[in-house]
Amino acid sequence: MRTPMNSKEKLCKEDRTEKIDQAYFRSLIGCLMFLTATRPDILNVVSILSRFMHCASEWHLKAAKRVLRYVKGTSDFGIKYIKSKEFKLVGFSDSDWRGSIDDMKSTSGYCFTLGSGVFSWSSKKQEIVAQSTAEAEFIAATAAVNQA
Incomplete structure (x- = not known):
């Protein structure tokens, strides 16, 4: 797996696939949320998957299993903080306009690096x-500036 989520996939509540055991899916998402503390690269997809804990289907489970395969294949990846002469604060922000099929809301996110590694990040569905x-x-960008 090269990415934790297929960028062409748009998950939605009603995807016409069979519903699955909600307790199992919630447990799986909970484990993935715990993992995001050390794996910020899966934060966005886990955030998106968590929106479907109350209506999980086979399609959502398939997407969650893709994340697990990605984590297994990238277990040697990590954030490395190395000594650097240039100690520069850099911030990035982005959004996916109307990324949610269900309510047409966007997801926005940001991350900040200091020196050689990420130290702060967020991914959140916009309220409007x-x-x-x-x-x-x-x-x-406003959310990123408020964090800085």
Whole structure:
């Protein structure tokens, strides 16, 4: 697995696949959430999957299993903080305009690096429906600036 989630997949509540055991899915997502403390690369997909804990289907389970395969294949990856002469704070923000099929809300996120590694990150579904991609990006940038 090269990525924890297929970028062409859009998960939704009603995907016409068979529903699965909700307790099992919640437990799996809980384990993945615990793992995000040391694996920020899966944070976005776990955040998206957690939106479906009350209505999980075979499609959602398939996406969660992809994350598990990704983690297994990248177990030697990690954040390394190395000594550096340049101690520079850098921030990034992004959003996916109307990323949620169910309510058309965007997901915005940011991350900050200091020196050689990430130290702060967030991925959150926006509370309002952005009317344009520029508005969605502005909301994401505002969240990043507020964190800085």
